Amino acid sequence: MQPYSNHYSRPKFQQYQQQFVDYLRDPKNDLSLSDSLPEASKVYAELLSSTIEDCLRTCFPVCREILGSVIWQQLVGLFIKNHSCQSPLYREIPNEFMAYLINEKPMIELPEFMLDLAHYEWIELILETEEANEHENSFPILVKPLTMIPVLNPVLHLLHYRYPVQSISASNEEWKNWQARKEPYEQKAIILAGYRDKHYKVKFVELNSITARLIEILQKQTRNQEHVLLQLADEINYSDPKKFMIFGMDILQQLAEQQIITGAINEP
Amino acid sequence: MSNKKITGSGLGLRREHMSTLMADTPKIIDFFEIAPENFMGLGGKKGADFRWFSERYPIVAHGLSLSLGGEDPLDEAFLLRIKAFMREHNIELYTEHLSYCSHNGHLYDLLPIPFTEEAVHHVAARIKRTQDILEMPIAIENASYYAAAPISEMDELSFINAVINEADCGLHLDVNNIYVNSVNHHYDPEQFLVGLPGEKIVYGHVAGHHQKSPSLIIDSHGHDVIDPVWDLLAKAYQQFGLFPTLLERDFNIPPLSVLVKEVEQIAKLQNDWQVQQFKKTA
Numbered sequence: 001m002q003p004y005s006n007h008y009s010r011p012k013f014q015q016y017q018q019q020f021v022d023y024l025r026d027p028k029n030d031l032s033l034s035d036s037l038p039e040a041s042k043v044y045a046e047l048l049s050s051t052i053e054d055c056l057r058t059c060f061p062v063c064r065e066i067l068g069s070v071i072w073q074q075l076v077g078l079f080i081k082n083h084s085c086q087s088p089l090y091r092e093i094p095n096e097f098m099a100y101l102i103n104e105k106p107m108i109e110l111p112e113f114m115l116d117l118a119h120y121e122w123i124e125l126i127l128e129t130e131e132a133n134e135h136e137n138s139f140p141i142l143v144k145p146l147t148m149i150p151v152l153n154p155v156l157h158l159l160h161y162r163y164p165v166q167s168i169s170a171s172n173e174e175w176k177n178w179q180a181r182k183e184p185y186e187q188k189a190i191i192l193a194g195y196r197d198k199h200y201k202v203k204f205v206e207l208n209s210i211t212a213r214l215i216e217i218l219q220k221q222t223r224n225q226e227h228v229l230l231q232l233a234d235e236i237n238y239s240d241p242k243k244f245m246i247f248g249m250d251i252l253q254q255l256a257e258q259q260i261i262t263g264a265i266n267e268p
Numbered sequence: 269m270s271n272k273k274i275t276g277s278g279l280g281l282r283r284e285h286m287s288t289l290m291a292d293t294p295k296i297i298d299f300f301e302i303a304p305e306n307f308m309g310l311g312g313k314k315g316a317d318f319r320w321f322s323e324r325y326p327i328v329a330h331g332l333s334l335s336l337g338g339e340d341p342l343d344e345a346f347l348l349r350i351k352a353f354m355r356e357h358n359i360e361l362y363t364e365h366l367s368y369c370s371h372n373g374h375l376y377d378l379l380p381i382p383f384t385e386e387a388v389h390h391v392a393a394r395i396k397r398t399q400d401i402l403e404m405p406i407a408i409e410n411a412s413y414y415a416a417a418p419i420s421e422m423d424e425l426s427f428i429n430a431v432i433n434e435a436d437c438g439l440h441l442d443v444n445n446i447y448v449n450s451v452n453h454h455y456d457p458e459q460f461l462v463g464l465p466g467e468k469i470v471y472g473h474v475a476g477h478h479q480k481s482p483s484l485i486i487d488s489h490g491h492d493v494i495d496p497v498w499d500l501l502a503k504a505y506q507q508f509g510l511f512p513t514l515l516e517r518d519f520n521i522p523p524l525s526v527l528v529k530e531v532e533q534i535a536k537l538q539n540d541w542q543v544q545q546f547k548k549t550a
Contacts, residue, residue, distance in 0.1 A: 004339065004372070011386040014339045016419050020379065021371040040415035043484070048377050055376075084373030088333035088346050089305050093376065131311035155311070200313035 024048050025081045052080055052093060059094040060121045063114065065170035066178065071108065078106045091129065094122050111178035113163040113185055120165035120192075123157060127194050127202045130155050146226035146245075148264040150252060152218050155196040156260060158207075162187045166204065197259045205258055210236065211251055215260065224267055225252060272326040272358050274299050274471065277534040278514040281327075284521045286317045294528045296535055299326040301514050304362075305333050308353040322357035328471065328514065329354055329362045330440075336394050336408065337368035337381035347401045354402075363407040363440040363471060364398075366391070366428065382417035383427035392434035399437065407438030407470045412445040412477075412487035414452055424449065425463045438470040441511070443500040444493070448477050448485045457500055466508035474501050474534060475516040490519030493530055498537070505541040513538070 004010070004018060016036070023037055027045035053076050057064055064072045083100040085093065100106065101118055132154040163185060168175045178185075191212040193205045207215070213235065217228050229248035230241060238244045255261040276298035281289075289297075300321055307318050321327065331350065334343070354362060367378040381387050399405055410428055422430070432439055441464065450457035476491035493515070501513065515530045 011384070011390065012419055013382040013384045013387040013390070013417075016382050016417055017337075017339060017368065017371055017379070020415075020417075021375065024375065024379075036418060038415045038418065040484075043414045043486070044377065044379065048375055051376050085376075086373060088343060088370075088374055089308070090332070090376055091306065091310075129310055129312050129314070131309055131315065196312065200316075 020044075028077070049076070049080065052076060055090065055093045056097055059125050060097075060118055062121060062169060063118050066111065066117070066168070066175055067114075071110075074108055075106060075110070078108060082106075091125075094125055098122050109179075111175075111185075113165075113168060113175075113178075116161045116163045116165050117168050120159070120161065123159060123194050124202055127155055127157065127196050128200075130196070132196070146229075146249075147224050147267055149222050149224050149267060150218055150228070150256075150261045151263040151265055152215065153195045153197075153260055153262045156215075157194045158212060158215055158219075159192040159194050159204075161190050161192070164188060164190055166190075166192075166206075193258075193260050195260055198262075203258075205260070211255070214248070214251060215255070218261075222265075225249070272360055274326050274328055274361055274512045276512060277531050277538065278328070278512065279527060279531050280514060280516045280518065281318075281321060282517070282521055283314055283317075285524045285527075286314075286321075288524050290317065290320055293325075294524075294531070296528060296531050297325075299328060299512065299514075301328040301330050301516075303332045304329040304350050304353050304359075305331065308349055319357075322359070327357060327359045329359050330409075331362060331364040332378075333369055333374060333376075334364045334398065335368045335370040335374075336364055336366065336398075337379075337387065337391050338370045339368075340370045340372065342394050342397055344397075344401060347398060351402050360404070361407070361471060362402060362404070363409055363438075365411045366408045366431065367411040367413070378411055380411070380413035380415055380417065381427075383420040383422045383424060385421060388427065388430045388434060391431050395431070395435035395437050399435075405436075405438055407440040407468075408432070408435075409440035409442050409473065410445050410464070412442075412448040412452075414484065414486070416453060424453070425460055429463070429465055432465055432468055437468075439465060439468040440471045440473065441469045441504060442473040442475070443504055444473065444475040444477060444497050444516075445487060447494075447497050447500055448487045451485050452483070457496075458503055461500060461504055462507055469504075469508055469511050472501070472504065472511050472513035473516055474498070474513060474530075488519055489516045492526075493533070498533060501534070502537050502540070505537060506544075510538055510541060 020037060020041060023041055024045050056076060067075065079097055079100050083096060083104060085096040087096060098118060101115060134154055170176050191207045191209065193207055193215065196202055214232055217231060229245055232248065233241045233244040252261060277296060278299040278301055279297050281300040281302050350362065365378050366381065368381055369375055369378055381391065395406065395408065446457050446460055450460060474493055474497060475489045476493050478486045478488040478490055480486050513534045515527060515534060517527055
């Protein structure tokens with residue numbers, strides 16, 4: 001992460017800024033506060049650390065509690081030192097942190113469920129703040145005719161996790177004592193629908209694989225309900241399509257009640 | 269609102285007070301200010317609530333992340349997003365800090381530019397480019413700083429004047445920052461104030477700060493405004509005439525009524541000045 005060379009023609013103020021920022025990113029390295037930096041540089045190192053830590057602590061409270069304050073602080077320190085944040089938006093610092101965890105693999109021991117848990121905490125912020133592109137011609141509720149096309153909630157993410165992220169908490173010894181644990185945690189795939197309801201509340205609903213597949217089909221294409229349900233019946237080799245239609249309409253109805261489906265439009 | 273001109277006294281818009289303000293906005297508040305970074309591309313409740321304000325009140329965009337003094341290339345894609353955001357909400361004034369906040373990536377803090385000749389040219393060129401892209405003049409705020417760079421070739425006042433002169437931009441005058449710097453770097457705040465290019469002032473800030481030790485003040489925007497800072501604001505009006513002025517409060521947010529008293533104090537100082545002018549000409 002050093003694209004700047006200290007070429008002699010580089011302005012002096014930029015060489016100084018480089019030195020200053022290098023120190024802010026890694027203030028524990030005593031050598032970096034050299035003679036050429038003022039004592040008050042320490043104030044900036046503290047401000048930088050607390051700005052980033054405050055933001056991350058707000059977004060990832062369970063991760064922080066499970067890691068404990070020592071490892072958490074080390075992780076935040078590594079993030080500041082090694083990651084180059086591309087977003088100019090303060091509220092996207094957690095996006096940068098996720099990118100760091102996933103792509104740069106911090107050199108520190110973390111529990112194997114950390115990525116799933118962090119993602120689950122992060123997506124809540126995304127669901128809360130994401131812009132919704134409402135479908136203009138959508139009827140407000142799902143109406144019965146099979147010839148209508150269901151419209152999904154514009155703020156909806158299908159989430160696949162390997163660990164039961166909703167039940168991981170620091171008050172549970174099983175998760176809290178990850179460091180002392182001998183055997184790995186058991187993986188158990190779960191699928192959640194994360195979405196924002198019309199009162200701006202973020203909700204998570206656990207889905208079975210058939211319902212999740214139905215939502216996936218709706219995400220990929222705009223076909224009427226009958227078409228979508230027939231495709232699903234075919235995919236899962238359901239023998240009696242007529243019976244499946246009744247079952248499928250129940251699922252669609254339930255998704256509408258949950259506000260995962262928010263409306264319907266007529267076929268063009 | 270058809271007339272979006274910024275005049276009088278304003279308040280920094282914080283989520284904490286949005287619903288109270290939407291129920292009943294005190295008359296003394298003529299306009300609001302936001303950081304565009306906090307509201308651009310924002311959906312959900314907060315995004316919808318912000319639209320309520322931008323449809324009713326003039327808004328000032330006070331930027332945080334442009335990094336005018338930084339070495340990373342000026343983020344022109346980001347500037348285009350700011351431009352679109354300002355159009356969308358009918359915002360006509362954009363100001364930024366005379367500082368930098370990125371170097372090999374964003375650091376989300378305002379860092380002090382060394383006061384050198386080369387830095388003047390660098391910053392002025394970036395301000396000009398910003399004005400070209402936004403197709404409007406911008407104003408830069410005199411920033412607070414704690415660590416004076418030993419390589420500086422001039423004092424802060426000369427630096428600010430040189431940048432504004434070369435970039436031909438406006439000055440966003442922050443009287444609290446003058447006070448903070450005057451204590452941290454041992455100079456006379458009034459003398460500093462009168463040395464600024466008054467004809468370039470388009471907008472002002474007043475705020476509280478945190479006295480960490482007798483010789484170090486942190487510009488936290490987390491306390492009430494202190495009297496010497498109010499005096500400095502009155503002095504600024506006396507010296508340069510009126511400019512729209514905003515109360516900033518970003519931490520330790522008290523009830524709205526406490527902040528409204530401070531906004532009233534801004535309006536009172538502005539009114540005092542007008543009365544004084546009237547008497548002079550009468």
